[in-house]
Amino acid sequence: MYKVIIVDDEAVVRLGLKNTINWNEHGFELIGDYANGREAWDAVELDRPELVISDISMPFMDGLELAGLISSQFPYIKIIILTGFDEFEYAQQAIRLKVSDFILKPITAQEIRMLLDRVRAEMDEEKQRREDLSRLNNQLKQSLPLLKERFLERLVAVGLGKEEIEERFTYFNLPPVSPFYLVMVVDIDDFGDRELISYEHDAEFLRFATFDIFQETLNRDNVLTFRTREERMVAIIFGQVNEILLYEQVFSLAEEVRYHVEKYLNFTVTVGIGRVCAHVDQLPISYKSALSALDYRFLLGKNRVLSIMDIEGKPSIQLPLVLDWDRKLATAVKTGDLQEAYELIQIGVAELKTSLVPVEACLLQMQKVVLTLMNSIQELVIHDAELSFNRQIKLMDVYKFKTLDEVEVWLRDVVGSIISTIADNRNHLTNMQIHRGVEYIDMNYANEKMSLQDLCRHVLMSTSYFSLVFKQHTGETFIEYLTRVRISKAKELLHNSKLKLYEIAEQVGYKDPNYLSILFKKHTGITPKDYRDNQIKGSGA
Incomplete structure (x- = not known):
């Protein structure tokens, strides 16, 4: 039985509903009737009925106010509004408050019975859904692949204790692992010539196809694969007797993945290979170093297999020009020397590539360039605040590029646009000054x-x-x-x-x-x- 209360300031209505309806026959137990919303609200808080049948116009608290309180604090309680007010705005409020039904009086006893049967059927169905353990089990099984991915991501990102690792490996039916261990991270560079701006489902399909190739290529007993929440593909390779054999296997697998994606999907990926570790709880070290290797795509370009051991073993070079690149570029922009600006961009990017400075240092250089160009815009583009702001916002696009080659193309475009804008601004200011001069002559x-x-x-x-x-x-x-x-x-x-x-x-x-x-x-x-x-x-x- 579902508990129900009646709320109406007309005693005759309450009495009629109580006496003409066999509530038990329709699956309800009438536990009370109330003359106003305030009394009804006290009863709701105390008895928690599953159904409230209420009028709108009542003293102390009307039906819609009561419905609002119930909806906010006890959203599972169903509400039926019976009212003589044929007003559209009342119906709108009822919809916003998620009232189950909004019915105009007068209503017959037969209509009330049919309404109660329908509401009871809905409540039975909801109850069945909540109690359907079989459905919950099916949902859990459907969620297992995602749960497994999140577990493996936690394993490599933050590390887990030995007991939890053993327990989760058993739960997800994963093969036992043994030293040595190495993590490989694969990231899609872009989707080549495909136009995906308006077709996100196409992008998702291509990501799925890439992961399918990734899994098929690495389908071995000593490899665990998963995707991260950033849509990167990760492989944990383990079980080789020494580090050299493990590196050789991982390089071979990485090159296979890179080659197959380019051949069959016509776009590219970059692979980052981390450091070898001897214990499973050291996987975060290997994972973070694989991500660091992947970051060097910014300097070295796309469609590569990058090993942190190869990259960080080479000495980095600090070149004098790079250190004041932002200042020289800003000077060229301010003087309007487009050719000089283009040459500085080309030289600066080339030196960053060959210097092999850490990616963080490289990004810092780009940030300095962006900030200096922003200052130049603020100094020189003063007649159009909106244009100045839009130019500065466009400079923030630097953070979306994956390689210095892309940054170079973008920076040439932005600098050319800024120089053009500054020239237009100077012409505008000069025109204003000449106009003021002409006005001065005409007045004096x-x-x-x-x-x-x-x-x-x-x-x-x-x-x-x-x-x-x-x-x-x-x-x-x-x-x-x-x-x-x-x-x-x-x-x-x-x-x-x-x-x-x-x-x-x-x-x-x-x-x-x-x-x-x-x-x-x-x-x-x-x-x-x-x-x-x-x-x-x-x-x-």
Whole structure:
């Protein structure tokens, strides 16, 4: 029997439901009825019924508030709302609160019985699912491969005690292991020419196909294989009588995996081989060194078998240029020398490759370059904050590349884009300064003492640079432009006023009216008097 309570502020409704329904016949035990939500909530907390049938409109606490409390604290309790409110928003709230049914009054006794039968069937089914141990066992069996992978990952990543190792090996039916041990890690470089951006299921299929080749190639009694949560493939190889034989076997297997993936799937993997260890609890040492070997893909390129013993046995070289690479590259960017920037990128990447510095040091160099370029953008791209921010965000892409070759291509593209942006920014700033200069002339042309020095102080530019860019933008020198403005204003005054020539000369910035006459005739071909006469005749005055 499932326990049920009724909540309604109308006594006649509660009495009708109690007396007209044979609750036991439908699989329910009616344990109480309540006139408001507050009393019902106390009963829910005390008796924990499996079903609550409630009205909406009630004093002290309405049905939806009650449903919200039940849903948040006892989500397994089913709720049926019986209400005379035919309001869409009530139905919406009921759906959000995961109410089982929202039914409008009036409802017949027969409909109530059918509703109870349906709810009981749902509750029976849920109960059956919870109690179905066979189903749980099947689920456990389906989960065993994943559980085994997580166990093996813990074994190599953090190490486990001897008792737990023996217990888990027996539980997962794994073969017994014996010295020596060595861990190999395989990582997909990329998917070649396949376009997988919009087809994640294709990527998953290719990962599965790669792991299938990996398992088939390493299908031996002395090899354990699994995948990590980072989608890398790991093999634990064991049982050789000495280190040399174990290394030879692992190198052979690694090369087989690399070759088969490239041949049959048309993309590449890189394999990292760790150090040999003598005890099973030392597997984390071998695993971490295999990951370190894999990291050297960044320096040495993709589609390789990399052994930590081979790599860390070679001396690393610190090259002077690399140490201040970021500063030299930033200087080339600031000066807009694209060719110099490209050459620095090529030289810097080449030296990092040949130096065989630790991968962490190599990444540190790249971080310094990125930070320095970010500072350059902040200094030089100031008129467009959003563009500046977007350029800086793009620089963070450096962390997604797996090799220095990819970084070199990307860095050339980014630096070219930054130099172009800085050039555009400089042009924008120059245009703004020239515009301010033109406005200054238009506002102050009447000042006979206005000079190029005054103007350059106003726009914060040197006189030589301003003169150069002003001529480029306007086609005139400062004096030519100022004179043309003054002559234009003199024409307006000659046409629209009866001012004397000396008065006009003062208003356009010339103390000497004769000088104005000379300039006026030079620019218009006639004297100011003739210009005024012609304007008067032309207007018919």
